[in-house]
Amino acid sequence: MADVRTLEEHASFGGVQGFHEHGSREVGLPMRFGVYLPPQAKQGPCPLLYCLAGLTCNEQTFAIKAGAQQHASRHGLVLVTPDTSPRETGIPEADAAGWDFGTAAGFYLDATREPYARHWRMESWLMKELPDVLASRFPVQADRVGILGHSMGGHGALTLALRYPGRFRSVSAFAPICAPREVPWGEKAFRGYLGDDVSAWKDHDAVALIERGGRLPKLLVDQGGADQFLASQLRPERLEQACRSSGQPLELRRHESYDHGYFFIASFIGDHLDHHAAQLRAG
Amino acid sequence: MADVRTLEEHASFGGVQGFHEHGSREVGLPMRFGVYLPPQAKQGPCPLLYCLAGLTCNEQTFAIKAGAQQHASRHGLVLVTPDTSPRETGIPEADAAGWDFGTAAGFYLDATREPYARHWRMESWLMKELPDVLASRFPVQADRVGILGHSMGGHGALTLALRYPGRFRSVSAFAPICAPREVPWGEKAFRGYLGDDVSAWKDHDAVALIERGGRLPKLLVDQGGADQFLASQLRPERLEQACRSSGQPLELRRHESYDHGYFFIASFIGDHLDHHAAQLRAG
Numbered sequence: 001m002a003d004v005r006t007l008e009e010h011a012s013f014g015g016v017q018g019f020h021e022h023g024s025r026e027v028g029l030p031m032r033f034g035v036y037l038p039p040q041a042k043q044g045p046c047p048l049l050y051c052l053a054g055l056t057c058n059e060q061t062f063a064i065k066a067g068a069q070q071h072a073s074r075h076g077l078v079l080v081t082p083d084t085s086p087r088e089t090g091i092p093e094a095d096a097a098g099w100d101f102g103t104a105a106g107f108y109l110d111a112t113r114e115p116y117a118r119h120w121r122m123e124s125w126l127m128k129e130l131p132d133v134l135a136s137r138f139p140v141q142a143d144r145v146g147i148l149g150h151s152m153g154g155h156g157a158l159t160l161a162l163r164y165p166g167r168f169r170s171v172s173a174f175a176p177i178c179a180p181r182e183v184p185w186g187e188k189a190f191r192g193y194l195g196d197d198v199s200a201w202k203d204h205d206a207v208a209l210i211e212r213g214g215r216l217p218k219l220l221v222d223q224g225g226a227d228q229f230l231a232s233q234l235r236p237e238r239l240e241q242a243c244r245s246s247g248q249p250l251e252l253r254r255h256e257s258y259d260h261g262y263f264f265i266a267s268f269i270g271d272h273l274d275h276h277a278a279q280l281r282a283g
Numbered sequence: 284m285a286d287v288r289t290l291e292e293h294a295s296f297g298g299v300q301g302f303h304e305h306g307s308r309e310v311g312l313p314m315r316f317g318v319y320l321p322p323q324a325k326q327g328p329c330p331l332l333y334c335l336a337g338l339t340c341n342e343q344t345f346a347i348k349a350g351a352q353q354h355a356s357r358h359g360l361v362l363v364t365p366d367t368s369p370r371e372t373g374i375p376e377a378d379a380a381g382w383d384f385g386t387a388a389g390f391y392l393d394a395t396r397e398p399y400a401r402h403w404r405m406e407s408w409l410m411k412e413l414p415d416v417l418a419s420r421f422p423v424q425a426d427r428v429g430i431l432g433h434s435m436g437g438h439g440a441l442t443l444a445l446r447y448p449g450r451f452r453s454v455s456a457f458a459p460i461c462a463p464r465e466v467p468w469g470e471k472a473f474r475g476y477l478g479d480d481v482s483a484w485k486d487h488d489a490v491a492l493i494e495r496g497g498r499l500p501k502l503l504v505d506q507g508g509a510d511q512f513l514a515s516q517l518r519p520e521r522l523e524q525a526c527r528s529s530g531q532p533l534e535l536r537r538h539e540s541y542d543h544g545y546f547f548i549a550s551f552i553g554d555h556l557d558h559h560a561a562q563l564r565a566g
Contacts, residue, residue, distance in 0.1 A: 010542055010544060011507070011540040011541040011542065011546065011547065012547075012549070013549075013550045014550075017546050064347075064348055064545070067350045067353070067549070069546075070549070070550075224294070255294075257294040258293075258294040261293060263293035263294065263295040263300050263352075264293070264295075266296075266350070266352070266353070267294070267295055
């Protein structure tokens, strides 16, 4: 039984929204995550959907702002909202580098460059450690797992699903950073966490991974047409090109007048949970 | 045309969530408020529902956390979320008195005691000024207006509706402070804003106003059974007694295991908007 400390619990749509902390072996520090248990989890294990948040967020942001619990309750899905980076690492650079790098900006990868390599192990935490923690403490179906994310978390959802084929039965994203190698947020993160060898960056770039032959379950992506980061950081047209060239099924929906924030996510989160539920409950 | 400055606008459920500021004559300072315009507002004026928030909140809190826009979009209701007190008043006591008094704790009344009397005019702002500001700038039906609130905002919704008979066609509350004269939050607020003459407090106490013959449209109140403030600050049983004694129609729903926060509100906000829509669209 994993060592998990429950920090908060709140009844929500017939289920329970909890926030928890555990001592992470991979990260070497306490890590926090939210778990929404739908009412169906009282009867037995339910499929699990990871929801990865964007820059500046923590394990509570998506749980508070996205309005996803009502749909998880409707479909019987467990929602897991991991924090977005290690915290209180004692590395001054991590807090001084701006809101787009370091603390709350883990980019869902394992850093190889110092001073980040020791603690910035978000990929290993999410893929090698957290699943066992969840399985030991919560009623989840370990073979029915989906992933979605927003912005930096959309990058995380796409790249983790591409790097671990078969681990996720369903994948979707809101306004993902599609080609991080090619935009300022991604360049800053990859240079800082991975170093100057740009060939290593391809392993964490959704467009590069798809172009290299990576495959996903049918992908749903929503993008706001009034997103202030659309052209400079997100570049959904690069994802569209890569999917078209390689035969990856993609439903890319463009929503005129929606921006990058949670009012956009909340407006379409119901469709995403429908998408995940259909694939997680099938077969 | 009122002098209103739009600070933010976000597409949301086919409509627009805006946040605005105007120079308030009553308060003598800039005051902020949110307005959600549903898609139906593009065709013409819609009924208006005020949503009053609780202690520590501002004009964004309810708009971000309650998940009300989807239901306002479904029913064609405009939502207005006023800030909870004057800000930057230059009165040191207002920021030093704790989170339950002063800044973000206006209690929806006009203070008569110094140093608060000049700026703490929340009742006059909401009842005498903001309606004209809204009517001049937004497509609202001035004769179809409802009000709801949470905690301190529940107190505000009940007392304003009781003090201004006929102004609100529909009223509801989440975990309201029902008898503020009798609980610590209310005693501190009334003593600070109104002074030591407790007879003046009755004019701003929902239970006292109902006992004195005040009447409301059929009232819907939701209360969590695991609310940490239930016995010490809220006392729904006092409201129940007063309504029963005086024939005021009340539907008081107690929800086991729900607490005082927005996860509770979000779980039942859809029922409240159904309640308001039925009364605001009737006749």
